[in-house]
Amino acid sequence: MGVNPYLPIMGVVGEIRVETEDTKTFTLKFLDPDKEFYANPGQFILVGAMGVGEAPISVCSPPHRELQISVRRIGKVTSALHEARTGDVLHVRGPYGRGWPIDEAKGKELLLIGGGIGLAPLRAVALADIEARKVTVFYGSRTPSLLLFREEYPAWESRGVELDLTVDKPEQGWPGKVGVVTKLLEQRTMDVEHSMAFVCGPPVMIKFTVRTLSSIGLKPDSIFVSLESRMRCGIGKCGHCHFGGKLVCTDGPVFSLDEAKGLPKELAQF
Amino acid sequence: MVGKSSEFSKVASFDEARIDLVNVLRSPKFQLLPQTEEMFSYDLRSGEPSTKPPSDKGAIFLGVRPCDASAVKVLDSVLLDGKFKDPSYLARRQGSLIMSVACERFAPYCFCKDMGAGPVEGFGGDISLIGDLDVFYVRPSSPQGIRFIDLHPDVFHTASEADSDSYIRKRSAIEGSMRSALDIRSSAEKLKGAYDDPLWSRLSETCIGCAMCSFFCPTCYCFDVLDYAKGRSCTRFRGWDSCSSCDFSRMAGGLDPRPMGDKRFRHRIFHKSLYVPQTFGVNACVGCGRCVSLCPANIDVREVLRSWV
Numbered sequence: 001m002g003v004n005p006y007l008p009i010m011g012v013v014g015e016i017r018v019e020t021e022d023t024k025t026f027t028l029k030f031l032d033p034d035k036e037f038y039a040n041p042g043q044f045i046l047v048g049a050m051g052v053g054e055a056p057i058s059v060c061s062p063p064h065r066e067l068q069i070s071v072r073r074i075g076k077v078t079s080a081l082h083e084a085r086t087g088d089v090l091h092v093r094g095p096y097g098r099g100w101p102i103d104e105a106k107g108k109e110l111l112l113i114g115g116g117i118g119l120a121p122l123r124a125v126a127l128a129d130i131e132a133r134k135v136t137v138f139y140g141s142r143t144p145s146l147l148l149f150r151e152e153y154p155a156w157e158s159r160g161v162e163l164d165l166t167v168d169k170p171e172q173g174w175p176g177k178v179g180v181v182t183k184l185l186e187q188r189t190m191d192v193e194h195s196m197a198f199v200c201g202p203p204v205m206i207k208f209t210v211r212t213l214s215s216i217g218l219k220p221d222s223i224f225v226s227l228e229s230r231m232r233c234g235i236g237k238c239g240h241c242h243f244g245g246k247l248v249c250t251d252g253p254v255f256s257l258d259e260a261k262g263l264p265k266e267l268a269q270f
Numbered sequence: 271m272v273g274k275s276s277e278f279s280k281v282a283s284f285d286e287a288r289i290d291l292v293n294v295l296r297s298p299k300f301q302l303l304p305q306t307e308e309m310f311s312y313d314l315r316s317g318e319p320s321t322k323p324p325s326d327k328g329a330i331f332l333g334v335r336p337c338d339a340s341a342v343k344v345l346d347s348v349l350l351d352g353k354f355k356d357p358s359y360l361a362r363r364q365g366s367l368i369m370s371v372a373c374e375r376f377a378p379y380c381f382c383k384d385m386g387a388g389p390v391e392g393f394g395g396d397i398s399l400i401g402d403l404d405v406f407y408v409r410p411s412s413p414q415g416i417r418f419i420d421l422h423p424d425v426f427h428t429a430s431e432a433d434s435d436s437y438i439r440k441r442s443a444i445e446g447s448m449r450s451a452l453d454i455r456s457s458a459e460k461l462k463g464a465y466d467d468p469l470w471s472r473l474s475e476t477c478i479g480c481a482m483c484s485f486f487c488p489t490c491y492c493f494d495v496l497d498y499a500k501g502r503s504c505t506r507f508r509g510w511d512s513c514s515s516c517d518f519s520r521m522a523g524g525l526d527p528r529p530m531g532d533k534r535f536r537h538r539i540f541h542k543s544l545y546v547p548q549t550f551g552v553n554a555c556v557g558c559g560r561c562v563s564l565c566p567a568n569i570d571v572r573e574v575l576r577s578w579v
Contacts, residue, residue: 004310004321004357005354005355005357006309006310006357006506007310007319007321008312008317008319010316010317010318048317050312050314050315050317050499050504051314051497051499051504052497053495053496053497053506054495055522074522074523075521075522075523076522077522089315089316089317090317091312091317203525228521228525229519229521229527230518230519230521232493232494232495232508232511233493233495235353235354236348236352236354237348237349237354237356237491237493238492238493238494238508238511239348239491239492239493239511239513240492240511240518240519242541242545242546242549243527243545244544244545244548245544245548245549246549247549250352250353264465264540265465265466266527266528266537267527
């Protein structure tokens with residue numbers, strides 16, 4: 001009768017890294033050693049905590065590497081996931097959805113613009129082998145201690161990824177910039193004709209980032225956003241993420257700005 | 271009237287069936303996509319899932335109204351089309367045959383004709399019938415329907431020319447006897463520009479968000495998923511959900527694209543008239559009128575749609 005798409009497979013928790021006060025990064029190995037798993041950067045998986053349920057979480061590791069997810073403790077499932085220890089079994093389904101169009105970034109200046117936990121699916125791009133001319137990460141968080149993947153930044157830079165960070169509220173000793181992420185973009189001169197932007201963060205951050213990108217001259221077909229919605233099934237059946245003729249789970253979560261402009265304002269405002 | 275608590279159930283003989291109802295209260299959705307259903311169980315330690323073969327393998331649904339037969343097509347489009355197929359729905363649907371019977375009586379809330387879903391044939395089902403208990407004129411509308419007719423030569427006879435003539439007469443008589451009040455295409459077109467209309471807050475004012483409309487709607491398919499742990503194992507259930515309910519779109523952390531009732535009300539109308547057609551190529555309202563007749567606040571979806579015509 002074919003595969004049952006609702007059945008998860010077993011993932012075993014490997015390394016757990018505490019990123020911030022509310023976010024941990026988990027490395028997952030599959031119980032079945034023959035399991036082939038390939039996620040395009042920007043795709044997500046449904047992660048299940050035993051006895052609690054599933055939540056959609058972006059894959060934050062690049063293709064051909066061990067599967068990693070960064071989980072912010074925000075609800076029932078993610079709180080349960082935070083209790084997981086190395087060796088525990090979690091459920092995994094996926095990868096699902098349409099990720100970032102990394103092939104289109106070939107030869108271009110790629111701007112990865114993240115807010116808060118929104119950096120997770122962009123990390124998968126920053127660490128992937130892509131043929132962009134240049135990759136710059138613009139990242140903002142509320143405070144310096146909430147910046148994700150801090151200890152990796154030197155490694156990103158040695159890969160040639162440039163980092164431009166900002167925080168809303170500085171803490172003592174923060175030498176960096178203060179302000180919203182759009183300010184970082186405004187301060188730059190860039191080759192807008194040959195630039196491409198991937199944006200992920202809270203809705204208000206996405207809205208203003210897109211506005212800034214458009215005003216500095218990026219074309220709508222060069223701007224891509226990753227949107228978030230409640231979802232249950234991940235495969236277009238349960239109806240929760242259906243907005244304006246698009247399913248966030250299967251048509252998204254990454255949309256071009258043109259596509260996103262066609263979505264109802266309740267989901268995304270541009 | 272919609273029969274009080276009426277539903278499809280297994281009968282041993284034709285005499286047990288009620289054939290005097292304009293329509294049943296509970297559409298075939300209640301069997302094909304049950305209100306709650308076990309998806310699978312899993313061991314809480316190992317995580318290993320185990321499935322049980324579906325207890326209900328489908329049935330012949332005889333006497334489905336054309337609106338409800340069309341509704342099955344909506345469920346098919348969502349649950350079976352595309353890359354992923356819903357396994358338990360597929361099993362029940364493959365084991366089922368939808369035989370619709372043309373309506374010759376209509377209730378005040380019936381508007382299938384406006385939706386292109388009746389009153390003679392809808393856009394779904396496997397076999398459609400017109401007639402009464404003495405003789406039915408039969409038309410197969412799917413490969414399964416053709417196969418079923420071929421397999422039962424003792425029941426089905428090839429129509430004579432006279433039969434065909436009286437079929438056509440009967441058909442046009444039925445079609446002519448039902449009024450059409452709403453042009454669905456133009457109303458869907460008008461809805462596209464009505465997203466920001468302040469009228470939504472007035473239209474939705476009396477909606478109490480009870481989700482009665484969704485539960486009895488023959489096409490509403492949205493479901494929620496819940497894990498129920500007991501002892502060393504956990505069962506994952508799914509159950510109908512409704513976009514009229516206040517937490518349908520609320521995400522962990524509280525962010526909700528539709529925090530207010532008027533937005534949820536608008537979404538339900540948009541989903542039926544625009545989003546499902548755009549995504550799945552089928553109109554998600556079949557004009558059965560259950561939502562009209564059952565709404566405790568007397569909200570009439572036809573009046574809502576007429577607001578912009």
